[in-house]
Amino acid sequence: MKDGMTIGDAAKASGVNAKLIRYYESIGLIPEAGRTASGYRVYNDRDVNVLRFVKRARTLGFGIERIQKLVGLWQDRSRCSSEVKRIALQHIDELEAKIAELQAMRDTLHELADACHGDERPDCPILKDLAS
Amino acid sequence: MKDGMTIGDAAKASGVNAKLIRYYESIGLIPEAGRTASGYRVYNDRDVNVLRFVKRARTLGFGIERIQKLVGLWQDRSRCSSEVKRIALQHIDELEAKIAELQAMRDTLHELADACHGDERPDCPILKDLAS
DNA sequence: CCTTGACCTTCCAATCGCTGGAAGCCCCAT
């Protein structure tokens, strides 16, 4: 094999660890790797690029299913960028929703914590709120 | 039983559904409920208050383990409010971290989406970024 | 009294995206 690497090499080259590469294969996110005669998976630079794509997409918070679509579009030279953008905007919406949810939690807690003396006395607005 | 309700009644009264109440019991978040002769769980108003407390704490994003501590403090009349506040502040820190992470994702994606024409052409900065 | 239907019980499985471990094979260097 000229271009072939083991899963460990592909892991180093892509930044996706070997365990996770196998997992991605098992769920069909990436295609089944080729094998040596003794059963070792074999990867090439193209495979590593796919892994890097996946890793970057995960970093941006995309779920596996959406990444599958994105990989498909990436490899489809006749794709419409509108399709990609649609997926991105949908994901942004979900991020916004989650952010708003967490901010609401933080704001409420912040108010409660501000109102709490935080000393040796048992009186506590935080617990009062939770018990209400 | 004067004060006893079934799990369904406790669910309605607390807003925590029956399945979840059983789950909370199974993991030890709430104590084991009493039982009727035929094996039905029995709840009283005090139990419902605990369930409401748990529900409110979940709404604020606290994890189960921390809620366990909060319930303990709530029921400990000699608690220090500082202990409660410490837990709340810790949780706020974690919320902040998560918010920042999601915002970073959103901001990056927002920039990419802005740069993407979103039309029938295949050229797409979003995919370019992911492939980089 | 019997049936019906709504409730209750337990247990098992799936979600999402990993991560860890166990048991066993392969490959290379000493």
Added chain:
DNA sequence: ATGGGGCTTCCAGCGATTGGAAGGTCAAGG
């Protein structure tokens, strides 16, 4: 040939639910 690393598979767990299946119980109506 022996050791140690890397590879293989499979199984299990994380957190916090949710769903379903299979079966027991209860109250009301015919």
